[in-house]
Amino acid sequence: xxxxSKTCEYAIRAVFFIAHKTASGGRVGIKEVAAGIDSPEPxxxxxxxxxxxxxxxxxxxxxxxxxxxxxxxxxxxxxxIVEAVDGNALFTGCALGLKQCSEVKPCPxxxxxxxxxxxxxxxxxxxxxxxxxxxxxLGINALKK
Amino acid sequence: xxxxSKTCEYAIRAVFFIAHKTASGGRVGIKEVAAGIDSPEPxxxxxxxxxxxxxxxxxxxxxxxxxxxxxxxxxxxxxxIVEAVDGNALFTGCALGLKQCSEVKPCPxxxxxxxxxxxxxxxxxxxxxxxxxxxxxLGINALKK
DNA sequence: CAAATAAAAGATAAAAAAGTCTTTTAATTT
DNA sequence: AAATTAAAAGACTTTTTTATCTTTTATTTG
Numbered sequence: 001x002x003x004x005s006k007t008c009e010y011a012i013r014a015v016f017f018i019a020h021k022t023a024s025g026g027r028v029g030i031k032e033v034a035a036g037i038d039s040p041e042p043x044x045x046x047x048x049x050x051x052x053x054x055x056x057x058x059x060x061x062x063x064x065x066x067x068x069x070x071x072x073x074x075x076x077x078x079x080x081i082v083e084a085v086d087g088n089a090l091f092t093g094c095a096l097g098l099k100q101c102s103e104v105k106p107c108p109x110x111x112x113x114x115x116x117x118x119x120x121x122x123x124x125x126x127x128x129x130x131x132x133x134x135x136x137x138l139g140i141n142a143l144k145k
Numbered sequence: 146x147x148x149x150s151k152t153c154e155y156a157i158r159a160v161f162f163i164a165h166k167t168a169s170g171g172r173v174g175i176k177e178v179a180a181g182i183d184s185p186e187p188x189x190x191x192x193x194x195x196x197x198x199x200x201x202x203x204x205x206x207x208x209x210x211x212x213x214x215x216x217x218x219x220x221x222x223x224x225x226i227v228e229a230v231d232g233n234a235l236f237t238g239c240a241l242g243l244k245q246c247s248e249v250k251p252c253p254x255x256x257x258x259x260x261x262x263x264x265x266x267x268x269x270x271x272x273x274x275x276x277x278x279x280x281x282x283l284g285i286n287a288l289k290k
Numbered sequence: 291c292a293a294a295t296a297a298a299a300g301a302t303a304a305a306a307a308a309g310t311c312t313t314t315t316a317a318t319t320t
Numbered sequence: 321a322a323a324t325t326a327a328a329a330g331a332c333t334t335t336t337t338t339a340t341c342t343t344t345t346a347t348t349t350g
Contacts, residue, residue: 010242185308
C-alpha cells in the first residue's frame with residue numbers, strides 16, 4: 001500500500017504529463033496521455049473526466065481537442081489533486097483509523113504522525129503542478145514504468 | 146485513504162492492546178481484544194492468526210488460553226507489524242507508483258518523498274511494541290472510537 | 291450542414307480488500 | 321477419559337477499488 005490510491009497516482013502523473021506537454025499552448029489527447037504515463041486508457045479517461053469537472057484540468061471536445069492546463073491551473077498545488085481524488089484522510093486522519101483521535105484522547109501514534117502528516121501536506125501544498133515542466137521536457141524526470 | 150490498510154490499523158491496535166493487557170503475565174481472549182479496540186471479531190481473529198503464525202504475537206489454546214506477548218515481542222519495532230501486514234511498499238515504493246523510479250530516473254516527487262518515507266520508517270523502527278503500555282493502562286492513550 | 295474528431299457519460303466487469311460463518315484442532319479441567 | 325474452552329483453519333460473502341466497453345454530446349473543418 002502506497003501513500004496515494006492507484007487512481008491518485010495516475011491522476012498526478014497525468015496532470016504532470018498534460019502540464020509539460022501543453023506548456024506552450026496546444027492540447028493533448030487521452031491516448032497520448034495514457035501512453036505517456038503508462039496507464040489503462042479507459043480508466044484514465046474516467047479520472048480525467050472527474051478532474052475536468054472539478055476544474056483541475058481543462059478540456060476541449062472535437063478536432064484538435066484534448067486536455068490542457070491554463071495559467072491558473074499550473075500554479076495550483078498538488079494538494080488540490082490529492083484532495084479531489086483521495087480526500088483529506090492523508091492530511092487529517094488518524095494513523096490507526098480512530099474517529100475520535102485528538103489531542104484530548106490521542107492514539108499512541110498521534111503526536112508523531114501529526115508531524116509527518118504535516119510534512120506531507122506542506123510538501124504537496126508548496127509543490128505546484130507546473131513545477132517539473134522543464135525537468136520533464138528534458139527527460140530528467142520520468143512519469144512511466 | 147490512510148497511511149496503513151484497515152487490516153494493518155486493526156493489527157497495530159490489537160498488538161498494543163494485547164501488550165498492555167498482558168504486561169504482568171496472563172492472556173487475553175479474542176473477544177476482549179475485539180471489544181477493546183472496537184473491531185469486528187471474526188476479522189480480527191484472522192489478523193491475529195496471521196500475526197501468531199509470523200511470531201509477532203503469541204497464543205495458547207484451551208481454557209485460560211488467549212493471546213499474549215513474550216519479553217522479546219515487546220521489544221520489537223512497529224515496522225515488524227507493518228511489514229507483516231502491508232509489506233514494505235510504504236517504506237520503499239515510489240509515491241507515484243512507478244516500478245523503475247530511482248536516483249537514475251526519478252519521478253518528480255522522488256527526492257522529497259524519499260525523505261518522508263525515511264522519517265516514517267525511522268519512527269516505526271524506533272517505536273517498540275511495548276512503548277505505550279503505561280499510557281494505555283493509565284488511560285492517557287486510546288485504542289478505540 | 292455533413293463528416294470526422296475527441297471528450298463526457300453511463301453501464302458493466304474483474305480484482306482486491308474487508309468482513310463473516312462453520313468446522314477442526316489443541317489444551318485444560320473435572 | 322469426557323466435557324469445556326479457545327484459537328486455527330477453511331470456505332464463503334460483501335464492499336470497494338480498479339478497469340473496460342458502449343453510447344452520447346460537443347466542436348471543428350471541409
